[in-house]
Amino acid sequence: MLFIPLPIVVAILLLVLFVVAVRRDDEDRPPNVPFLALILVNVLQSLLIGLRWGYGVQAVMYIAPVVAATIPPLVYAGICQLIGRSWFSPSLRVSVHALSALLIVALSFFWRDAIDIALVLIFVSYAVAILLLVRPGTDALRLAAFDEAGSAYHAILFAAGALLLSAIGDTFIFLDMEWTQGRNALLVIMGGQLAALIILSVSVAAMGRSRPSVGTTEMADVTDNLDNGAGVAETVLAVQAFMQEKAIYRDCDLTLDRLARKVGIPARQISIAINEATGKNVSQFVNQFRISEACDLLSQTKKPVTEIMFEVGFQTKSNFNREFRRLTDTTPLEWRKTQSSAAKSRR
Structure with a gap:
């Protein structure tokens, strides 16, 4: 009977995930090439683990x-x-990121015993760099649609966690080799590596749903003087007035950068001002307008909930229900029922 190691099965599943990700790409949302490449690398890594520990x-x-x-x-x-x-030009970016692989290649020839330590340092360093990159929260995802930013942000945290999990696994393997001659190495390698690969790939798939639209350009960060309350208040009022007059929140692809361009205020200034004035991120601030209109439509019309969801700017029912419950402590259907009962009692 043919024996197929679990890592080989995981590789096949990851390959299916890659095909799904490629087929999901469209003209409005160009592919995230590093993420697609990452899935293929995970496929290769799973195959290598299967060949090494499954077939010797x-x-x-x-x-x-x-x-x-x-x-x-x-x-x-x-x-x-x-x-x-990004802080580097494309060519310099490739050179900087290639250093990790080049370091391991060099160690393979000159100092093999240091490879495990080097891998741990590489994984931890990049995990920390990712966490620092998104420390402002969902507002860091300036090119992600507000409706998708929360899911993408949590996926990024899971991805950083997967890198740290791999580093912990490699550290344990290194110590196990030193202390017990690898008695527990197989179990850790199979379990830890597969868990990290699965978490990482699922996170990449979740992040892949949130991608910048074609033609989106990055606005330069501007460090604005928001030390005085007036600057914060003026910024928030300007954004709020634009929301109410133009109903821009109905744009399901609205991002922080797109909002900044339309209002004419730098994205960083908007993010800082809204956070200081309301204690919320920009995504939550925008969703307040969406949920407010959704409540009006639920109370005043007989439109289906799904139609209202799309009309006010949400793309997924899960995000709509989550934000609706966060702001009203109830569901859309329960809200409509309560408002209908209240209207009848007033007659």
Whole structure:
């Protein structure tokens, strides 16, 4: 009977995920190439694990560390593309991120015992860099639609967690090799690596749903003087007035950068002002307008909930229901029923 190791099965599932991600791409939402490449790298990594520990192919042990070293840079590059931020030119970016793999290649020839430590440092460094990149919260995802920003942000945190999980697993394996000659290494490698690959790939799939539209350009960060209350209040009032007059919140693809361009105020200034004045991020601020109109439509019309959801700017029912409950402590259907009963009692 043919024996198929679990990592090989995982590789097949990841390949299916890649096909789904490619087929989902369209003209309005260009593909996130680093994320697509990351899925393929995870497929290769799973195959290598399966060959090494399932079929005893020893030669892959020279390739696997190099492949592993490409994972953190791809995660970081994909997130940079998602949020529209990078501190290097494209050519320099490739050179910087290639250093990880080149370091492992060099260590393979000159100091193999240091490979495990180097991989741990690479994974931890990129995980920390990702967390620093998105420390402003969902407002860091300036090119992601507000309706998708929350899911993408949590997916980014899971991706950083997967990198840290891999680093912890590699550390345990290194210590196990030193102390027990690898008695528990197989279990940790199979369990930890597969868990990290699955978490990472699922996170990438979730982040892949939130991508900048064609033609979206990055606005330069401007450090504005918002130390005085007037500057904060004026910014918030300007955004609020624009929301009420133009109903821009109905745009399901509305992003922080797009909002900034339409209002004529830098994205960073809007984010800081709304956070200081309301204690909310911009996504929550925009969703207040969406839910407010949804409440009016539920009370005053007989439109289906799904139609109202799309009309006010939401794209998914789960996000709409979550935000509706957060702001009203009830569901859309319960709200409509309560308002209908209240209207009848007033007659």
